[in-house]
Amino acid sequence: MEKKLLKEQSAAELADLLQKTKSAYDAFQAKKLSLNMARGKPGPEQLAISLPLMNALPSDAEMISETGDDCRNYGVLTGISEAKKLFADILGAKPEEVFVGGNSSLELMFACLQIAYVKGIAGCTPWSRLDKVKFLCPVPGYDRHFALTEYFGVEMIPVPTDDNGPDMAMVKKYVENDETVKGIWCVPIYANPSGIVYSDETVRAFAALKPAAKDFRIFWDNAYCIHHLTDTPKQPLTINQACAEAGSEGMFYQFVSTSKVTFPGAGVAAMNTAKANLDELCKNLGIQTIGFDKLNQLRHVRYFGNADNMRAYMKKHAAILKPKFDIVLNTLEQEIAPLGIASWTKPEGGYFVSFNAPKGTAKRIVQLCKEGGVTLTGAGATYPYKNDPDDSNIRIAPTYPVCEELKQAMELFCICVRLAALEQLVK
């Protein structure tokens, strides 16, 4: 395969390359692959790491929490004390400002939105009674975040991001001047899908915001806070510390879970916010449930013992994931970089690589991959309303397939990128 910048190739060279790429694609189709890289799912090898968790709370274990609550029975809405401490330590938060829930942080985010929508928070009008509610959405971002705000009829405004995080000048302008702006979606560490880590300056700029709306909240989804791929992870400024320094403790809701630490379907999710926020949320959450699964909380606490053990545990995941990220990045480096047609991120943690294809080709690439046997995250999914104005961004999720399959999938992906780019150039 030719490996020089496409823009330096002649029409004849490009036409020739297109034919060769088509042949390569046809050869792949003949293999009848069936691989799914659509979601950030841990693979079976990662799930096996946490099997001993299943024995961490046997029938003869003590089922009473350190505060004397029977974890088998009803109650304890905010979660057991020892689980609060564990997550507080992970987040650098105060245990009394932590709520420990069920198996889904998404569910907690939904609850926060729902309460603001139905009842209103901080003495403000419920969003259901407002003509207009807006959220800022750093792009590319997480499709399930966007689906949550779309559910509640919230208008979503894309905000560009660079290697330091969202465009904070734009964020500040919106948040401080438009009282219909009620929130912003953030994945501050190993962002979904770019993998970037917000710089300390960005975190401080968030903490320094003076929102026009009293019920403005930063939805700080710290889903990948300990999900490093390197042995020397960055130690970014926490939102807790930044807001404490700025005196804006009540401005954020922080979310975290063990979905990608133990089991995606049976982990423990938690949130962290100022005590007054938490009290208000709990008054409303207590209507919809008597309490989340405290036995699973206790099981996790017994299994890990403390936050340092949980941090160390993540090296087991990294050992499985790093080679997969290397396959993605090496294949792109080898097959796409020489052509000068695309860019991508090189994350040091998290679950994704963000790929920017030539403008107007993302949908075509995803379609070609699908017809070649590899399902990717839908093109546009990383934008609100699935609307990527450049039709360029594709989220690569390398964690689920085994390495051999991932190699094949990435080879196909690169062929599809070349094919789509050449289809544009050769008319």
Added chain:
Amino acid sequence: MEKKLLKEQSAAELADLLQKTKSAYDAFQAKKLSLNMARGKPGPEQLAISLPLMNALPSDAEMISETGDDCRNYGVLTGISEAKKLFADILGAKPEEVFVGGNSSLELMFACLQIAYVKGIAGCTPWSRLDKVKFLCPVPGYDRHFALTEYFGVEMIPVPTDDNGPDMAMVKKYVENDETVKGIWCVPIYANPSGIVYSDETVRAFAALKPAAKDFRIFWDNAYCIHHLTDTPKQPLTINQACAEAGSEGMFYQFVSTSKVTFPGAGVAAMNTAKANLDELCKNLGIQTIGFDKLNQLRHVRYFGNADNMRAYMKKHAAILKPKFDIVLNTLEQEIAPLGIASWTKPEGGYFVSFNAPKGTAKRIVQLCKEGGVTLTGAGATYPYKNDPDDSNIRIAPTYPVCEELKQAMELFCICVRLAALEQLVK
């Protein structure tokens, strides 16, 4: 203590009895009891029954569901197939019409209301955009149900019940003529708090309703469907069968859980409704969660094996609970019946006894009990807005205390009932 009808006693006799009752009350206060009978909580002896559940899904167990889904990973929003079958069998429903959720049926009820409120169901206007939404509330009923509808600003209309269930003439009139009536709360078997079982005629009358509102749903909370206290339980007509016969399959949402089978805080909840309803709910539920805890679902399925085993298992609970209900009923029979001042139910299952004190005394009785060291469910809690117009109904929840404590609590309760009644009579 005198044991003849109060109404046949002279003023002097009543004054004397009041003094004696006051002395008895003072003697109880001196004991400084501290008992809580506020909620329908299983006691520690009941929780111990299910300890082997903790070993039912060890680390070397098969974690793949019968349909090939890894129960540890994300997905399978509607629950694993084997859990659907288990609950379907318990309810007499079709597995494909069952949704298996997390640890809380209340959470599923909330979700149903929330979806109708935010998005609307069956093509109808979301309740948030209507001026008025009403729910029928058979009384006495369950305070957490009323809290759910109150949360969404729904106007609650009390409907009287007798030994056959709610007043179906009144229900029919409202449901068929008022399109703002969107639902009704029902606990059809061992109702909370009366313990009554809806008659087959009542169930048929529900199935025969022709609602004015297309989005009217019967919220059929079958919380106590297998929670019998006798060896010869009634076999009431199921809502599934009745609605199938009447051609009104889409009219109900049915709820069930193992909260009072295994662990209140870590059981499995499920719902059952027509496939079209379920599909519509799932489209919306899929926004707020990727899926509930499938490992706990699988753990329960492995533990019970089948529905017959679960039914037989309930005899272990009955063996613990029956003596507690006997204490309540025997004490009332002995201490209150001869006075002719109150009535109460004699349930054959469930978690409660419903007590009707002399009009205008329920709040006073609950207060006296509290000051005597026994916390009861708040007076009025069994009515919407906590408003019992007669100030008469008290829910007795005998399951949590051990028998010795329950005896004391019931003695105190009877003293308080007498005291409050005599305070009214002796001016």
